[in-house]
Amino acid sequence: ATALRYAAGNGHEAVVEVLLAAGCSVDLPTNDGVTPLMGAAVSNHAGTVRLLLEAGADKDAQNADGTTALRCAAYKGNEAIVEMLLAVGCSVDLPANDGVTPLMCAAQSNHAGIVKLLLEAGAEKDAQDLDGWTALQYAARNGHEAVVEVLLAAGCSVDLPTNDGETPLMRAALSNHAGTV
The missing domain is CATH 1.25.40.20 (Ankyrin repeat-containing domain)
Structure with missing residues (x-):
């Protein structure tokens, strides 16, 4: 995993801002395809999700299982993150590999x-x-x-x-x- 993925998944907004300003790739995934946006969404860090979306994160990126940030937020029950993702036009019906x-x-x-x-x-x-x-x-x-x-x-x-x-x-x-x- 990258430093940005760890910072995003742990909700460290200030660190995310520094890493993005330093030019870290906003979408660089882990070996299993988890992007910083997915990590922030599954960990319920709305502020970090906002920062990543503002930095141009791929809102419809899928990990190795086909999971998206929207699916993570829907599963976790975070309405604020779901609303943010819908507001930037993410695909509402993009299924994972299991459909x-x-x-x-x-x-x-x-x-x-x-x-x-x-x-x-x-x-x-x-x-x-x-x-x-x-x-x-x-x-x-x-x-x-x-x-x-x-x-x-x-x-x-x-x-x-x-x-x-x-x-x-x-x-x-x-x-x-x-x-x-």
Whole structure:
């Protein structure tokens, strides 16, 4: 990892500013493709994310697994970082190698506010990962009622099956989430 990646991932804004001013590459990744922006996003350092975006960081860079900074922020539940990334026009639906989108990450992690932000930004509400799972499937499986409500209000399909033939309703019932059913 680079000095900038460490500083960004630890939220050391002053160090990030010095390193950027000294000409450090804003997007130089680690061996597994993690950029300073991803490190700052996954560690919930909004100030550092802002500095890196202002310095021209690649907002849609993907690591070896296909993860982006937006997916990191959606998973971690950081609305401020999600809003910053959306404001600079990052790709709202860019999936990782497993087909999981930022919306799916937010849904499975029970972040209803981020689900709403992503839907408002045009996220594909019925996108499916490689196993056929949708954001609604993930939320139903985990019993995340508030997320399910947001997704249903957005018109997500309740009948779209996974590759195994399970619908969101079946998944909620199989997971014993009566409130979600």
